[in-house]
Amino acid sequence: MSTGTNRCVLITGTSSGIGLATAIACARAGWTTVATMRDTTKAEALNAAAAAAGVSLDIRALDVTGESVRESIDSVAAEHGRLDAVINNAGAAFLGTVENDDLADIRACVEVNFFGVIQVSQAAMPHLRANGGRLLTISSVGGSVGQPFNEAYCAAKFAVEGFMQSLAPVARTVGVQVGVVEPAAVTSEFVANANVDIPAMVAQAGPYAPALTAYVQRVQSMYEADTGKPQTSDEVAAVVMEVLTAPELPFRTQTSNEARDFVGRSLSDLNGSAVLGETRGWVGQ
Template identity: 40%
Template sequence: MTTPRAWFITGATRGLGRAFTEAVLDTGERVIAAARDVESLGPLAEQHPGRLVPLALDVTDRAAVFAAVDRAVSEFGRLDVVVNNAGGMLYGMVEEATESQVRAHLDLNFFGAVWVAQAVVPHLRAGGGGRLLQVTSMGSGGGMATVGFYGAGKAALDSVSEALAMEVEQFGIKVTVVQMGGYDTSLFTTGTTMTDPLPQYQDLRTEMTAMWGDATSPAASTAAPAMLELASLPDPPRRLILGSQSFDQVHEMNRAREDYYRTWEHLSRMAPG
């Protein structure tokens, strides 16, 4: 009988993290579910005795991350799949953001994910390999007004994760950058920090609000089957856009960027480098 895999999922109490946790448990596998406040996971742990271990963790605390990963390994004896999902949103114009807001945001969305990756790699290597799924965003390919710092943190994580994938593949560790599309999560409510708006940006803010619109996003649970499939592929991709509509949007954005580069190709080629 095959031993169920052991998963380590951050940001596991809400949104995509909660959906992934529930989906993994439904397959009969085991989860260390990490989040700052894990009280809401109590009923789920009772439903899955011995297979769900809630673990209070602030991923911005590097020492706490390493201690939590060590505890996770001691609980299940190994780690097989890590979903680096914890994150938040800083919403507002670049000029409006305070130093403390920017640093706190990047501590969570970028540095926190890096600490988790650093902590789990030695254990995955010791176990002969494993999967590391780095959750970023479909919007990490470029900046957009009001969500510039969110895109910046995710873009940085994209780049580091691709480097990490090259570094650890020799150990049997497969890293995938999962560029998530728009799902119905609490990212824009409880997961959001708002800047104090400057009146000079009111027209643009109104324009961006209208552009975001009020369309209903798919439930977070609808992303879970693809994540389960991804974690089971023998040769997974290093980068994956997750979401049908998001795939089309990213494809269109990339095509528009290529056209834009071509428009200014003559200026680019004036320099010999």
């Protein structure tokens, strides 16, 4: 990958959270930063952050599930003369369980969290190959550990990590390095953007109501300052920048000690009993 100051990175899902913080961090580091989001009318927070940081961004509309992804990425490479890195960050939270979920909602979750990543990556590969670039995807500890009431979301993240781990050695033969970043709890708008009415969901959960109540109480406690250990989006973005600019891109990077411990337990848990022993406690068992 080029080490010059003209390096160009495209980031998806930059209207808030990790995507916003990463766009600012990349621009501060001297990258030409193309910050994309599905709806650019939601760019106020990003514009304000860029102004506060004294950096310039190329903000563009990009729906990762839309039909114009390839055209949009081609235009970025053409206008900036290169594309050195792509950071797949766009995603959507989804809370529910299979008996109660609408199949269309499950499909929509997988569409944005998995197929959106694949569509952007597919369009970007020719440009990354031309520049010895890097393809980095913001996954989650949910890409290594299945979590209660997150079946569809974790399924999509597991799929992303399996896809990227399979792609990594093949991409390396043409000069492209591939990696995933796994945050744990983050104090961002991601969960809020799931648009879940928790009381209504519990009321409609039927036999799953006690388990869902226990799970929600656990999640809420994680985000309380005196009991939880969530990272900020800026802290995650700092880790993203470290791996993006490292001499060798590691395939899998956790962003905190909590994330490393959590993922490590899963990766070493050959029969699944350790993980399920833990996650059963999340639902009151």
